[in-house]
Amino acid sequence: MSHPENLSARVSRILDRIEAKRATLSRPATGFTYNPDPRTIGSFARGRQLCAGNFLFSGHLLQEPETNIWDLNAPDIDYAQALHGFGWLDDLAAVGDLPARTRAQDWLWTWITRFGPGRGPGWTPNLTGRRLIRWISHALFLLQTRDRDASDAFYKSLAQQTIFLSRRWKGAHPGLPRFEALTGLIYAGLSLDGMETHVEPALRALSHECKTQIDEEGGIPTRNPEELLEVFTLLTWSAMALSEAGKPASDSHWAAIERIAPTLRTLRHSDGGLARFHGGGRGLEGRLDTALATSGVKGRKSNGLSMGYARISAGRTSLIIDAAPPPKGTASSDAHASTLAFELTSGRRPLIVNCGSGASFGQDWRRAGRATPSHSTLMLDGRSSAQLGNRRKDLDLLTKTPTDVPVQMLKAPDGLRFEGGHNGYVPAYGVTHARILDLTFDGRAVAGEDMLAALAPKDQKQFDKAMDLKRLAGIPFEIRFHLHPEVDASLDMAGSAVSMALKSGEIWVFRCDGRTNMSLQSSVYLERTRLKPRATKQIVLSGRTMEYATRIRWSLAKAQDTPISIRDLAQEEPEFAPVTEDE
Secondary structure, three states, X not given: OOOOOOHHHHHHHHHHHHHHHHHXXXXXXOOEOOXXXXXXXXXXXXXXXXXXOEEEEOOXXXXXXXXXXXXXXXXXXXXXXXXXXXXXXXXXXXXXXXXXXXXXXXXXXXXXXXXXXXXXXXXXXHHHHHHHHHHHHOXXXXXXXXXXXXXXXXXXXXXXXXXXXXXXXXXXXXXHHHHHHHHHHXXXXXXXXXXXXXXXXXXXXXXXXXXXXXXXXXXXXXXXXHHHHHHHHHHHHHHHHHHHOOOOOOHHHHHHHHHHHHHHHHOEOOOOOEOXXXXXXXXXXXXXXXXXXXXXOOOOOOOOOEOOXXXXXXXXXXXXXXXXXXXXXXXXXXXXXXXXXXXXXXXXXXXXXXXXXXXXXXXXXXXXXXXXXXXXXXXXXXXXXXXXXXXXOOOOOEEOOOOOOOEEEEEEOOEEEXXXXXXXXXXXXXXXXXXXXXXXXXXXXXXXXXXXXXXXXXXXXXXXXXXXXXXXXXXXXXXXXXXXXXXXXXXXXXXXEEEEEOOOOOEEEEEEOOOOEEEEEEEEEOOOOOOOOEEEEEEXXXXXXXXXXXXXXXXXXXXXXXXXXXXXXXXXXXXXXXXOOOO
């Protein structure tokens, strides 16, 4: 996601340009000493669309048949960065036929001609690392039928990018960008003739990043599940490349992999997708399962939190809750005000979701997606549980966040229980939001309870002040339950229940205790792979808290005639209307 550029970013950009120009003076590599096997997973469907001239990146679709990818007028910097990272090369390689290879070759050597001399937005450490991994992984696909001059230009560009990366990897932001830069440098050092000297420094740096950026619980500061998956994938790729080249990964490197794998399993819903919190999506199809299988690390954490998330599951149902304070400082630049929000998936079908990151749809959608109303949790008086800062001064960092989020995970009489609370509304209103979620052992029912309570005398005084400002009319609250777009929902029983039909044939019914007003309202589901937000529905419980303690009970259960076992063959909808290519 692009942010307003501060002084540090401008200096970094200038240094990138200087080192990119210097790198063009470097001695070129003459060939491969070792070529890692491709580990990236591309999409055959996206590859076919690229061949047809449909360029979908960062939420924008440009339809330009028979157009070189570098002749596109990129709508924004995110789109341009997606192009220069060469992730699309995975998709063309997944197709693998002559038209796909021809386009991949044409677009790659055009990049060398136009941008190889150190020009363009692609000369940043993380994009260069990402690009090197793709070029090296797909070298056999790319070099087939190419002549000696083209091969020499390819190796020369690889060497120049490696030299640039060896000088500028420290300029990448800690976290995923730096892991991308270092993994690319390791790939290049292992693979290219004359670049071997860069491997050991990169390994030492990667070991340091594993120690400092991945905590003892296998989490990262941003608490973004999809970003954790990308870091994990890079670590497994580099470990396998080292192993194939006869070099062992460091103890810190393997220890980080062993810490992350159980955390990712905790963050995975029953349908195989990741929970969507703090700017992360579900993850690329197949990426999570492949990375976990490649790592060889078994097991899942049996209790407690993983990267601040709680997971309870039974039968076909998984329920994942944001059960920790939001990220702090610079790690919160894409974080959401989602404390105590949850997602629920039944089998292969998501039911209750968060709206997701709106970053690919512009700044307004990005900010809306980060606010509490875009999550399946309680909002008080129209305010988010954490505030977004001024976009110019602090890059939209979260401020005034919950600082105390006590959590317990217990066994209930007939299932599993989550208990949690947060103090995000205490400073302004004196009330703590507490949430209890009970999941039955068969996974067919969830009993929920949300409470607003002024606990301490000073909190009660603050609540009284807030009530005075409302002229004793009560402080309004709303509890939202966002539904996945494929859920067909309708109000039943004179508005006292909501029936939700999944494509699997399951029927779920939502009820509340009658102390609140229940309505079915419009909502959106935000996915970066889509051209625009998807329309969906949300269940909203609204009311007013008038006393020091307000309790709202609700339930979510499968209809009695829903079978215990359902054979569900999930089918993904196309990202956009297919455009056929003349062959």
